[in-house]
Amino acid sequence: MKETILHIGFDDTDSTKGMCTTFLAYKIVEYLKQEKVKFLDYPYLIRFNPNIPWKTRGNGAVALKISTKKPNAIKKKITWFIAKHSAIKDGANPGLVFYENKEIPKRFSEFGKTALCDVINRKKAKEFASENSLETFYIGNGQGLVGAIGAIGYDFRDFTYELISYRRKSNFGKKRQIIKDSVKMMQKATFPHTFNNFDESKDRVLIAPHGPDPVFFGVRGEDVDSVIKGASLVNSKEKFDGYMVFRSNQGTGDHLLKELDAKNLKPFSSGTLTGKVLEKPKIEMGGHVIFSIGTDNHKTNCAVYKPTGLAPLASKLIKGDIVKVGGGVRKASKNHERILNVEFLDVHKLEKNRILENPLCPKCKKHMKSRGKGQGYECKKCSQTSQNKISKEIPREIDEQLYLPMLSAHRHLTRPLQRMNRFNTTITFDNSKKWFYNSN
C-alpha cells in the first residue's frame, strides 16, 4: 500500500474549566505511535491573535504531520478523539481538518498569517476548506476551524520549542508542587537556550499554570535538547504522566509584525504603529496610562495597563516623542473609544523637555523675580534686570530604547528580550530525539 502524507490540524477543544488542546494532541500522538505512523515533524503548537475576545485562554492550535498507509482509519480515530474529549459543554467549538498532500500551498500560510494578526470569521474558514479540498469536522459553531487550518499551514519565520509535561489523571485539579529552587537553577543552567522559566524580580515560577488543566509544566527554548534538559532539572514530588515537545511560534512576536493602518484600525487586529506623542500622557485610576500618537495625520489612543509594568515609563513620555508601539486594537464601546492596548513600547526619539523659568542673575546665581506683567525681571539682591524668561532643559526619565512588559505580563507570543536578535529559521526534524515520552 502507498504511503500518504497527512496534515492534521485542530483547535478550540479546550475551555476555561480544564482540558487543553495540547493534552489532546499528546493523547493523539500516543495513539499514532501505537499505530506506527511515521512522524515528519514535531507537533506544532501555534498561538494565534491573542486580541480576539472569543479565544479560549491562549488561543493555541495544534498541527501534526505524518506519513501513513491507512489515512482513513487514522482520520476516523482522530475525529473520535476530538468529539469525545473536547470540552463542548464548557463552550469549546472544536475544529479539525485533514489535508492529504505532500506540500502545503502558499495560500494556507497566508490564511495562517491573517489568523495571527486579524479576525477570520468561521464562514471564511469553511469557504477556504471547501475551496482547498480540506476535510473538516467541527462541533458547535466551527470557530475552531480557523486555527486548525492556520496551524497546518503555518509558515515559520522563526520558531521556538516547548516541552509540555502532563499530569496523571489522579492529580488533575490538585495544587502543583514544583520545587522553586530547582526551576531557578534550571534557568541558570540552561540560559539562554531556554526562556521565561523563572521571574527573578518577583521570585516566581513561570513554567506552571495554576488551573485545573492537565498541564504540569512547560519549558520553552531554542532547541529540543535544551527543553528536554530543562525539564529534567525541574524537581517535584509529583510524578507526571509524560511529555511532548512542540515546535511553536511562541516567543517570536509574530503577531506584532504587521504595521497597522492608523486611518483604519480594525477592532481586534494586532500590529504596530509608529508616531509622535500628541500630548502629555494621562494616568488613570488604577495606574493605567493613556496617551495618543499621531500617524499620517491620524490620532490613535493608546492604553498601557498597570500589570504590564510599562505604565510608569509611558507616563514619562512628552509631546513630540517618537515611539513605536505594538499591541491589539480594542473595540470601541459606549464608555471608551477605539484604543490600542500596548504590548511593547519602543522609544525611537525623545524630544528635549524644556521649561521656561525666570532668568538667573549672573552675579548672584539666584532666580530673578517678576516686576509685574510685561515689565521683565529683577534680582532682589543686586537689582540687575532682564527682559525674558530663560529656557531650561529637564533631563528625561526614559531612554531611547525598547521596553517590554514584565515577565509575568508576557503573552505566549511576546518576544522576550533574550530573543531580540535570535531567529531559528532552519526546520529540521530528528526523530531519534526523545520528543515524546509516556510513563505508562
Ligand SMILES: [Zn+2]
Ligand atoms: Zn543679583
